[in-house]
Amino acid sequence: MKRIQLIAFSIAVTLVSAPFHPLLAEDSMSQTANIQQTHPYVGMWVTEEGRIRHELLPNGRYDEARGTRESAYQGRYVVTGTHIDYWDDTGFTADGTFVSEDVLHHGGMVFYRRR
Numbered sequence: 755m756k757r758i759q760l761i762a763f764s765i766a767v768t769l770v771s772a773p774f775h776p777l778l779a780e781d782s783m784s785q786t787a788n789i790q791q792t793h794p795y796v797g798m799w800v801t802e803e804g805r806i807r808h809e810l811l812p813n814g815r816y817d818e819a820r821g822t823r824e825s826a827y828q829g830r831y832v833v834t835g836t837h838i839d840y841w842d843d844t845g846f847t848a849d850g851t852f853v854s855e856d857v858l859h860h861g862g863m864v865f866y867r868r869r
Contacts, residue, residue, distance in 0.1 A: 790812050790813060790814070791810070791811075791812055791813070791814050791831075791832075791833060793833040794855060795810055795833055795838070795852055795858070795867075796810050796811065796812045797809070797810060797867060797868070797869075798810075798867070798868040799858050799865035799866065799867055799868065800865060800866055800868045801863055801864065801865055801866075802864065802866065805820065805821055806818065806819070806820050806863065806865070807819040807820075807868075808858075808860075808865060810831060810838075814830050814831060814832065815828065815829070815830055815831070816828065816829060816830070816831045816840065827842050827843075827844075827846075828842070828843050829841050829842040829843045829844075829846075833852075836851055836852040836853070837849065837850075837851055837852075838850045838851070838852065838858070838860070848860065848861055850865075855867070
């Protein structure tokens with residue numbers, strides 16, 4: 755299990771530090787997506803009013819819904835400790851912090867785990 759974490763971390767560091775090249779980035783993203791995430795935050799995260807919903811999938815991908823717009827944003831993510839980095843498929847990047855097992859601060863918003 756530690757080897758998978760090390761491989762995922764190595765890929766994430768490589769992607770963050772490497773110059774952007776669209777063809778290489780697509781291949782690297784698909785490799786990252788094939789690695790199962792090993793952290794306790796997999797699942798659905800929702801703002802208090804339920805308007806924005808992030809589903810963190812175990813394969814390192816996320817799917818974000820906004821209002822009635824399902825799959826408004828999709829991409830990959832990596833969790834390091836309590837920090838999460840997002841890379842949207844369109845190239846947008848963001849990050850956040852898990853302040854507890856059930857609360858995520860991201861983009862000036864507070865998300866709660868939906869169980």
